[in-house]
Amino acid sequence: MLSESSTGAGEGIATAKDRVRKAPVPEWVSEIGFDPQFKSEGVAPITYLLLDNQLHAERRESFVRQVVRLETMEAVQHWSQWRLQFEPKTQLITVHSLKTRRGETETDHLDLGKAHFLQREEGLERFVIHGWFTCLIILEDVRPGDVIEYSYTIENHPRLLPEYGSFFFGLPLGLSVGKYHFGIRFNPARQMKWKTSSGVPPPVETKRSECQVSGVSQESECQVSGIRCQVQGPEVKDKVNDGVEITQWDWAGEKYVGVKPEVNTPFWHIGYPWMNISDFPDWQTIGTAVAGHWAMENGEAAIAELAKEIESNEPELSGRIEKAIRLVQDECRYFSVNLELGGYVPASPEIVARRRFGDCKDLSFLLANLLKKLGVQARPILVNAFLRKTVSDLLPAVSLFNHAVVEFEVDGKKRWIDTTLKDQGGGPYNRVIGDFGVGLPVDANGTGLVPRPEMADQSNLFELKENILLGTNGAPALLAVTLRSEGQQAEILREQLRKAGAEEMAKQRLQVIANRFSSAKRVGQLQHRDDRAANQFVLTETFEIPPHLTTLPNSNLCQFQLPSHWIRGVLPMPEAAARRTPFALPYPCQITYVAEVESPAIQRMTVQDPQSQVRDEFIQFTRSDRAGKGYYVSSFSLTTSAPCVPADKIEGHRQIVDRIWRSAGRQLSIARGFARPVQPRGFGELPREEPAGAPKPFKPLLAPQHRGSDEGHSHKHRRRHHSSHRSRSEEPIPWWLVRLAVVGAILILSAIARSCGKY
Structure with missing residues (x-):
């Protein structure tokens, strides 16, 4: 059940409404045509007539346009509630169009006055609060065979490494696409890189001139070197740069037949065509930046006191490490509040230790600092719980990580600990850790992705x-x-x-x-x-x-x-x-x-x-x-x-x-x-109870x-x-051998009895 209000949520919803507006398509966006009569080869609930994503790296804008034909009533049920999730603190949404088409009749549904803004914490059942909102517009009179078309632009203002950007574009599994287009514009000074899945051709590269204007909020227009550009702002604070050269990369295709998902495909494998772009110099840049935001500003004394208490009760280092791990794993509950810096900055270890809850990064940051106070070298590691080792096949990006663990080192051997797991066994040196493949150390002195340590002695x-x-x-x-x-x-x-x-x-x-x-x-x-x-x-x-x-x-x-x-x-x-x-x-x-x-x-x-x-x-x-x-x-x-x-x-x-x-x-x-x-x-x-690995002899x-x-x-x-599977096996003992053994035993016992009787 959806609700637009709750105690204390009114101010947040008002802020979210202010971050969504209606306006024409930006002038830098290219118009992409499509075939409205395209028919898919197979049977599917929907058919994509057009998938269009265009990025402008210098404006930090991402334009999306989709045209979808609804083939079934099931599709109508799902698609007739148009929704868009966004994060008001870092994103500005401009909706350009929302309409349905039935034959020659076109109906406009874009009325933000009828939009519902919902703070739907869909992850709350998983103990996650992310602070995102949903803009919801309910479409009327939608039927199978109708075509829905919508477009919008998201202006992003990330708080972590805003000078860089990355994007991942993939084609849908099992669905047909009449036409797809993915493009990006960027200044040639950016060290932009691209990577694609096997079979996807390289992009078509073009050069063009484009005016660049900054410091605007009121809609106005400027004409420079014959290029028309739309800018916004109360006044132009900077000069308009005449004819700045812009590089554009484009991937496009028609009549794409979506590959069907294959049974028993590993969940970390990307089984559809994809295109990946990034201008992050390397993984180390991300790890160093995250480490800068993860610095413990206060509460160090409280963690030191906690470490001193552990040391007073545990004379051995292994016992101290085990005590610290159990404290974080078993005595702190999982609850995620991802509101700071897009969910990339943990709460202070002192706060987490006091309130006894946190998410993976909160708990990992607490354990890493506690182990350091115990004299153990430790650091948090960012991983992806789904893509796992596939992360190393993609270009560097902050958004590729969704989980955190702890790495610590004793006697030259490194181990990873997942702080969100409960009641783990195996002691401090033999705990089970998921096969995350690779991870990114949150370390100012890190060198990039590192592999998960091998656990050769671990039994499963x-x-x-x-x-x-x-x-x-x-x-x-x-x-x-x-x-x-x-x-x-x-x-x-x-x-x-x-x-x-x-x-x-x-x-x-x-x-x-x-x-x-x-x-x-x-x-x-x-x-x-x-x-x-x-x-x-x-x-x-x-x-x-x-x-x-x-x-x-x-x-x-x-x-x-x-x-x-x-x-x-x-x-x-x-x-x-x-x-x-x-x-x-x-x-x-x-x-x-x-x-x-x-x-x-x-x-x-x-x-x-x-x-x-x-x-x-x-x-x-x-x-x-x-x-x-x-x-x-x-x-x-x-x-x-x-x-x-x-x-x-x-x-x-x-x-x-x-x-x-x-x-x-x-x-x-x-x-x-x-x-x-x-x-x-x-x-x-x-x-x-027997020692692990002890042989167990067969006993009928x-x-x-x-x-x-x-x-x-x-x-x-x-x-x-x-x-039903015959071969030689055990044969019964012959009767005469049994009788001979019995008679012999009787004679021996009789002799013993007689000898005993002499005393």
């Missing part, structure tokens, strides 16, 4: 063991799940428990099991153990599940599918068609899975292909099976070594995934009519038992029990 283990007590008489099976996780996987479970609570987490996990096995019933309580220092989380739970036995031609046998098909969700299969974008992989990924089936219905069994190994430069998969009388165990591991597969290597990857899918699928052919084994001691209980829950023919199955019939 996800070890899942499922023990199934299976009967073949129609009764439910009993499933014990033990999940042991480390690193990032442990933090996911820890966060789930913290946010949802034990009861709700148990419900969520029950639903996961029910989705896998069609239904499930919990037996007992979910048990867990959290070792935060080692960053390990273990949980154990037990369920009753349907056995899902399928019939076979032999009525005395049935088939059981091992529950390993979940790997298809972890490792999806790429489509067979040609691909443009990389294919994302789960990364980091370190999965170990063990499925152990215990059932008296498993008699003499052989295993085909007991071991399998599939690997390439992106994935490593191994499987090992073993079987004996009364049990069958299948274990495999899956590890990825890269976050994605390049587009030109997708076909080879598809073949690897197909081999892994087939290797992981195991079916057992077992005898009908057997009851579920008795639940042994320790079934479904938390395992003993049921000792192999010999079944006589009195249970309705002859020895001849038992020899027919098999796995």
Whole structure:
């Protein structure tokens, strides 16, 4: 629900209204024609007839014009409320046109008297206040097939590095564009640079003369060297420069067919054509400028006192660092108020420490200064949580960063800390950090982008063991799940428990099991153990599940599918068609899975292909099976070594995934009519605490038992029990060897008894 007013907001809305006006298109803007009859090739809710963006670097003005045909009622629902977000403190908006066209009839909707100005803090649910406003004009009588055309100019006055500028222009995914144009005008003295995605041609460069006037606010016109220019101001304070040479770059195209988004594309990959311009000299210029605004002007004594308190309670440096990190991560809540310098300047560390809240830059600035007081070299790092490593492929720009972390160095080794994460484990030197790829140090002595430090010793283990007590008489099976996780996987479970609570987490996990096995019933309580220092989380739970036995031609046998098909969700299969974008992989990924089936219905069994190994430069998969009388165990591991597969290597990857899918699928052919084994001691209980990475020897829950023919199955019939993947396996001990061993044991015990009797 939208509201135009709230307590204390009236003055802000009045200011926002004063920053929006109606006026003709600036004279420097080029008129771009388009084909109003353009038809898109595919079916889409809208068709762009024209996308036009033009920049004037010297005026700091950005002109936008869009012409859109609404193809569906869904499009009408979305587009008939025209809106524009802006920041009143740094932007001045001039709206030139807003109209709809139906056939030959054109309707003008540009009436700022009917505009609504809303301070819509859309990020408030994410605990973010950014201070932006929305200008909203509701259009009447809009129907499918109508064309909406609007244009406006934004005059920008950035408070951080206003002498430089940058812009990024991209074409829409999955939508057709009749004509697009992106242009920029700038003084040749600027060191302007451009960069584009693959396949986009270089710009067309032209030189032209243009008058330059400054210090105006009242609309007037001047004529210099035959060039007409419109200026604004109460009076001209500076002389008009006659015929200043201006460089113009233009990119343009027609009948663009939008590429469709491809499934499983990494979120950091830009999958559409783009053009990027910037005149920032380098990344270091930005880092140095930000560092100048991040200088701690006051409150230093308060942070020093906080550091002294930590030092008095923690004798070791590692303990002090851990205490400082926990103070900021766990005792300060996240809340962002981005009102100063466009959201690029943090609050004072003293204020953040006192009020116990802040956003990523506030908390990072606090932690960096606190670590410095503890004698640790530290500095904030700016990153992009979405583009990640793609930032290094673009030209320098202040707007490319949307998150901040802390870098600190001990014993020559650098580590990054994300201050917005809660309940992290791993101690001060082994905390999990997102794969941001690169970051920009907020450091006056920085040299540009730096890579994220490597964490070679960090584990992200996800070890899942499922023990199934299976009967073949129609009764439910009993499933014990033990999940042991480390690193990032442990933090996911820890966060789930913290946010949802034990009861709700148990419900969520029950639903996961029910989705896998069609239904499930919990037996007992979910048990867990959290070792935060080692960053390990273990949980154990037990369920009753349907056995899902399928019939076979032999009525005395049935088939059981091992529950390993979940790997298809972890490792999806790429489509067979040609691909443009990389294919994302789960990364980091370190999965170990063990499925152990215990059932008296498993008699003499052989295993085909007991071991399998599939690997390439992106994935490593191994499987090992073993079987004996009364049990069958299948274990495999899956590890990825890269976050994605390049587009030109997708076909080879598809073949690897197909081999892994087939290797992981195991079916057992077992005898009908057997009851579920008795639940042994320790079934479904938390395992003993063991050091990380300690080997876990295999122990069958049921000792192999010999079944006589009195249970309705002859020895001849038992020899027919098999796995769908046959090979040599464990053979039962011959009866005569068992009898010989028993007789020998009796004779030895008798001799011992006789010798003892002599005393």
